[in-house]
Amino acid sequence: MNVESDLYHDAVLITVNEPRIDAAIAVQFKDRVRELTKDGPDRVVVDMSQVDFLDSSGLGALVATMKQLGRERKFELASLTPAVEKVFRLTRMDSVFTVYSHKKDAISEICDGA
Amino acid sequence: MRSLKFAMVHEFDQTAFRLEFRSDPFAVRDALAKARVAWTGWGLGTETCATAEQVLAEVLNNVVEHAHQEDPDGAVVLISSIKEGGLHIEVRDDGREMPGARLPKGELSELTDNFDDLPEGGFGWFMIRTLTQDLTYRRVGDWNCLTFRMGSDS
Numbered sequence: 256m257n258v259e260s261d262l263y264h265d266a267v268l269i270t271v272n273e274p275r276i277d278a279a280i281a282v283q284f285k286d287r288v289r290e291l292t293k294d295g296p297d298r299v300v301v302d303m304s305q306v307d308f309l310d311s312s313g314l315g316a317l318v319a320t321m322k323q324l325g326r327e328r329k330f331e332l333a334s335l336t337p338a339v340e341k342v343f344r345l346t347r348m349d350s351v352f353t354v355y356s357h358k359k360d361a362i363s364e365i366c367d368g369a
Numbered sequence: 370m371r372s373l374k375f376a377m378v379h380e381f382d383q384t385a386f387r388l389e390f391r392s393d394p395f396a397v398r399d400a401l402a403k404a405r406v407a408w409t410g411w412g413l414g415t416e417t418c419a420t421a422e423q424v425l426a427e428v429l430n431n432v433v434e435h436a437h438q439e440d441p442d443g444a445v446v447l448i449s450s451i452k453e454g455g456l457h458i459e460v461r462d463d464g465r466e467m468p469g470a471r472l473p474k475g476e477l478s479e480l481t482d483n484f485d486d487l488p489e490g491g492f493g494w495f496m497i498r499t500l501t502q503d504l505t506y507r508r509v510g511d512w513n514c515l516t517f518r519m520g521s522d523s
Contacts (some may be wrong), residue, residue, distance in 0.1 A: 278430045279394035310426045311492035
């Protein structure tokens with residue numbers, strides 16, 4: 256599964272290089288993010304720019320991840336593609352997550368081209 | 370074990386396709402990709418194809434998880450065509466009958482301020498019901514049969 260992490264001063268950036276977070280990989284995705292975030296900063300930002308497709312399993316995995324991290328930590332998303340953004344909007348889960356247009360809006364250390 | 374039989378069937382002035390595959394999530398991915406190629410070939414726009422794929426993914430996930438209860442050898446048949454009223458889709462499987470012989474209502478959970486109560490599920494049937502028209506379920510012999518269409522306002 257192509258999911259990477261980069262550590263910043265006050266946040267960990269998770270980059271999802273999978274085009275789909277769906278029933279085929281939702282469980283592995285959740286496990287991988289948990290592994291990458293079990294230590295490190297309280298703030299977790301997920302770069303979703305490569306994800307073109309999210310089904311209800313994928314959405315459930317994102318919610319479960321946020322809940323598992325707990326109230327003391329922040330779980331935020333960046334760069335939702337149109338189809339993914341539509342799923343959040345339809346299910347009203349866009350009111351539950353903090354969503355940034357771009358990872359550099361979420362983490363100030365990230366400059367263009369990084 | 371993933372095998373995909375694909376047949377393009379031309380009927381009168383309709384264009385239709387039929388796909389038969391096994392009930393595993395990767396076969397579902399393949400089927401969705403093939404469906405999108407066919408729909409695009411019929412001239413349907415990106416937005417319509419994306420919405421149809423979204424709905425079909427939810428329907429097929431339910432077949433894998435609930436009708437076939439994660440058995441990767443269950444049979445799934447996908448039939449799609451353009452007819453009056455838009456894009457028609459039919460999904461058949463030889464899995465377990467829908468509980469109560471009826472489709473789930475697909476209502477979203479109430480969102481409260483309680484972090485621990487945030488819903489992790491219940492989204493699939495809501496999306497199916499919201500995005501489709503004429504959603505119908507029938508049990509025919511050993512087969513479940515779900516039909517719906519993507520109206521132009523989906």
